[in-house]
Amino acid sequence: MRALTIDDDLDFLKILEVHLKKIGYVTTAIHTSSHILKAISEDKFDLVLVDWMMPEVDGITIIKAIRSRDRYLGHRTRVIMVTAINNALARSYAQQSGADGFLPKSENPETFGLQLMNTIRTVMNTPVSA
Numbered sequence: 390m391r392a393l394t395i396d397d398d399l400d401f402l403k404i405l406e407v408h409l410k411k412i413g414y415v416t417t418a419i420h421t422s423s424h425i426l427k428a429i430s431e432d433k434f435d436l437v438l439v440d441w442m443m444p445e446v447d448g449i450t451i452i453k454a455i456r457s458r459d460r461y462l463g464h465r466t467r468v469i470m471v472t473a474i475n476n477a478l479a480r481s482y483a484q485q486s487g488a489d490g491f492l493p494k495s496e497n498p499e500t501f502g503l504q505l506m507n508t509i510r511t512v513m514n515t516p517v518s519a
Contacts, residue, residue, distance in 0.1 A: 436466075
């Protein structure tokens with residue numbers, strides 16, 4: 390299984406990588422906008438974890454680009470919005486934009502790790518249509 394992680398915080402990308410590798414994902418991490426659209430247009434990933442607030446291109450724009458590619462390919466990439474924004478309006482907007490899951494960032498690494506694993510399990514086990 391291949392996962393793409395997108396965040397402008399290199400330390401947070403390392404945290405995601407550690408958790409994803411524990412459950413068998415091969416990860417690709419991107420922290421600059423110049424590489425994001427290239428990666429999602431050229432490679433196929435089973436799971437994408439994307440931060441909402443980044444310089445130059447935001448997570449919602451990235452999700453919409455992934456969904457556009459999915460429609461073209463007849464495929465559905467699982468996408469989880471991972472963000473410091475934690476409210477019902479943000480969750481709803483992310484889902485309306487095409488996110489399959491929504492995960493607030495946490496200061497507590499143990500809590501975050503458990504929430505991440507639960508969110509991935511839920512998203513990957515929920516049937517979706519292309």
